[in-house]
Amino acid sequence: MKEIMIECRALSKSYRKGTTIVTPLEKLDLEVARGEFLALMGPSGSGKTTLLNLLSGIDSPTEGSLVIGGREIAKLNRRELTKWRANHVGYIFQLYHLVPVLSAFENVELPLLLAPMSKKERRERVESALTLVGLADRMHHTPSELSGGQEQRVAIARALVANPELLVADEPTGDLDRESATRILDLLRQLSRDHGKTIVMVTHDPKAAEAADRTLHLEKGQLILS
C-alpha cells in the first residue's frame, strides 16, 4: 500500500462575486500517493487552478478537509500556511515568473534568502538544483539570454531548491514547443520517479498528460470518471 501524500475530503471553495456565490470546487474527494505524478485536465473555468492553489497553500478551502503529508492544511491560519508553503511546496507557472534582471543563479536563490543557512550552503543548494535541471553551465545568464525551455528549467530549479516534497505545476509546457515541452515533462517524471516528489500538474495538452502516472478530469468543480 502506497503512502498517501494528499487527501482531500469534501473539499469546497466558494467566492462571493457581488451578490452571487461562485463555487469553483465542490465537495471534491481525492487521494494522491507520495511520489505520484498526477495530471489534471478540464475545460476553462472547471476549477483546476483553484484546486492547485488549495493544494499549494496559496488559498484556503471554504469547507472540507485537506491533509498533505499528514498535516491538516485547511485549519492553518494565513501565517502558518505561508510558513508551511515555503517548506513543503514548489510552484511552477506557465510563464516561468523569473525576475528578468537576476541571473539564473540569483532567481533560484530567492526562496532561500530568508532561510537560516550559511552562504556556502545556499550556494551549494542552488548549484545542485541547477545541475539537476541540466543548467549548471547557464548559471550566470539572465532569463533573456535563455530559451523558453531553459527558463522553465530555471523555474523548476527554483521550485526545487528548498527541497519540497510537493510540486504543483500550472500548464508548465503551455508556452513551449514540443521538443522543449518533452524535456520539461521528462524532468518532471524524473523528479517523481527518482526523487520521490509528488507532482500535480494542470494541463490542456493530452500529450503532456501522457507523461503522468494518472490523469483526472475536472468539470464544474468536480472530478469526473473518464
Ligand SMILES: Nc1ncnc2c1ncn2[C@@H]1O[C@H](COP(=O)(O)OP(=O)(O)OP(=O)(O)O)[C@@H](O)[C@H]1O
Ligand atoms: N478569486 C476569485 N474570485 C471569484 N471567482 C473566482 C476566483 N478564482 C476563481 N474564480 C472562479 O472560479 C472558477 C474556476 O476558476 P479556475 O481558475 O480554477 O479555473 P481553471 O479550470 O483553472 O480555468 P483555466 O483553464 O481557464 O485556467 C471560474 O469561474 C472563476 O471565475
